[in-house]
Every structure is written in structure tokens, then in C-alpha cells.
Amino acid sequence: MKSSVILSLIALLFFPHLLLSSPLDPIEPSQVLPRPLILQFTSSLEEPDDSTLNQLRCDSWRFAAEANNLAPWRVVPAECGTYVKEYVTGQAYRFDLEMAARESLIYARTVEIKGDGMDAWIFDIDETLLSNLPYYASHGYGSEIFNSQEFDAWVEQAIAPAIESSLILYEEVRALGFKIIFLTGRSEGHMNVTIENLKRAGFLHWDKLILRGANDRGKTATSYKSGKRREIEEEGYRIHGNSGDQWSDLLGYPVSSRSFKLPNPMYFIP
Numbered sequence: 001m002k003s004s005v006i007l008s009l010i011a012l013l014f015f016p017h018l019l020l021s022s023p024l025d026p027i028e029p030s031q032v033l034p035r036p037l038i039l040q041f042t043s044s045l046e047e048p049d050d051s052t053l054n055q056l057r058c059d060s061w062r063f064a065a066e067a068n069n070l071a072p073w074r075v076v077p078a079e080c081g082t083y084v085k086e087y088v089t090g091q092a093y094r095f096d097l098e099m100a101a102r103e104s105l106i107y108a109r110t111v112e113i114k115g116d117g118m119d120a121w122i123f124d125i126d127e128t129l130l131s132n133l134p135y136y137a138s139h140g141y142g143s144e145i146f147n148s149q150e151f152d153a154w155v156e157q158a159i160a161p162a163i164e165s166s167l168i169l170y171e172e173v174r175a176l177g178f179k180i181i182f183l184t185g186r187s188e189g190h191m192n193v194t195i196e197n198l199k200r201a202g203f204l205h206w207d208k209l210i211l212r213g214a215n216d217r218g219k220t221a222t223s224y225k226s227g228k229r230r231e232i233e234e235e236g237y238r239i240h241g242n243s244g245d246q247w248s249d250l251l252g253y254p255v256s257s258r259s260f261k262l263p264n265p266m267y268f269i270p
């Protein structure tokens with residue numbers, strides 16, 4: 001047997017892949033790409049404990065609330081009271097607020113400001129610019145039925161702090177040249193305390209501050225706020241951005257070019 005044949009047989013025995021493929025053969029994708037990742041949930045996985053299950057259920061509840069799938073809802077479920085407290089007093093709420101502000105600003109920077117003073121950005125006030133967390137901290141973080149008299153007494157103290165990421169967004173949007181319009185569900189009777197609170201929190205300048213007047217009583221927030229947006233547009237403003245913690249700040253016609261929903265798992269306003 002010729003030595004070359006013997007060498008070939010030895011190579012085939014120990015290195016078959018070298019002889020069965022040529023350098024010019026196309027490489028099979030499976031040779032260069034990682035195998036697809038297949039997650040397999042086996043029956044050997046342990047059942048989550050009750051605490052983890054409750055956390056997951058409250059995650060689902062909060063998602064449904066934020067997505068407006070729950071609407072209307074009156075109160076945070078009792079089993080999610082601690083969950084909501086930990087969310088709004090922890091980093092997750094702050095990160096969610098910062099994300100909303102960051103994306104708002106990215107969009108705001110793309111808007112062409114025409115220079116005629118009619119490019120507007122609308123901000124809601126409560127849980128958008130001002131935080132009522134100190135009030136809700138002493139009222140179960142939304143797990144108690146809303147008490148309008150006690151809340152009004154809190155509003156009249158005018159000490160709600162700013163939501164920091166919203167304060168920065170407000171300053172940036174204003175510096176870009178937008179007209180700033182504050183549109184709130186607070187009643188006109190709270191005009192002075194609202195101005196006092198806004199200034200104390202660092203919101204020093206605005207072009208319009210709209211509160212609920214006598215003609216707005218009995219309207220849903222969606223109807224009241226969209227009606228005000230119509231009036232604003234009829235004055236010639238172009239509403240490019242609208243920031244609010246409630247869907248009722250954002251829904252209804254006319255709608256802003258972009259709407260930004262801030263998180264709020266503590267209460268729902270229709």
C-alpha cells in the first residue's frame with residue numbers, strides 16, 4: 001500500500017472533518033452561530049413562595065393600572081398596599097419618572113420652534129410637577145378611599161415638593177422656547193395656594209395656569225382637559241407635548257402631538 005494512501009487512512013480515522021470538507025465548502029450557519037437559546041421550564045422548578053407570588057400579582061396589577069386596562073379603579077388592593085408603598089418610596093418610581101422626563105426631552109428637542117410664541121407644552125400639576133407623596137404616606141399610599149376634605153387641607157398648606165425630574169424637564173422645555181401651560185384638575189378656589197406651592201417648589205414662570213372653573217364642575221377630567229386643549233388650540237397654540245400622570249390628562253380631542261404618561265399607581269381620576 002502506498003504511503004500516501006496509508007496517511008490518508010490514518011487522517012480519516014483521527015481527523016475525519018479535515019478530509020470530509022474542503023476550505024471552499026460553504027460553512028454551515030450552525031457551525032458559526034451559537035445554538036438557539038431554548039428556555040425550558042421543567043417540573044423541577046420550585047413553586048414561588050407566597051411573598052413572591054404576591055409581588056408578581058401586584059406587578060400585574062400595577063401594569064394593568066398604568067396601561068389603563070383597569071379603569072376605573074377606586075383604591076389600591078389591600079394585598080398591594082405594601083407593594084405600592086415600596087414602589088413609590090423606592091428607586092423604581094424615581095427611575096420611571098426620570099425615564100418619562102428623558103424621553104420627553106429627547107422629543108422636545110426635535111420640535112421646530114417657529115418663533116411666533118405659539119409652540120406649547122402642557123403639564124398637569126399633581127403627581128406630574130408636584131408630589132403629594134407626603135399626603136399619601138399618611139393615607140395608605142392609595143389603599144384608603146380618597147377623602148377630598150383631607151386632601152384639600154393638604155393642598156392648602158402649599159408644601160408639596162417638586163418631582164425633581166419634572167422640574168428639570170420644565171426648565172429645559174422652557175429654555176427651548178416652548179410656551180408653558182399648566183392645566184390642572186384643582187379648582188379655581190385653590191388658585192392662590194397652587195401658585196404659592198408651584199413657586200416654592202421652583203416652578204417660577206408659566207404662560208397659562210388653568211384650573212377648574214364653575215363651568216367645569218361635574219365634567220370628567222378627560223372632558224374638562226380635552227375641552228381646555230381645544231380652547232388653547234383655538235387661540236392658535238400648537239400643542240406639541242403633554243405630560244400627565246393620569247390617562248385623563250392625555251386622552252380626548254384634540255390630543256397633543258406627543259403625550260407622556262408619568263407613573264402613578266396610587267389613584268385613578270376618570
Ligand SMILES: [Mg+2]
Binds near residue numbers: 125127244
Ligand atoms: Mg395629576
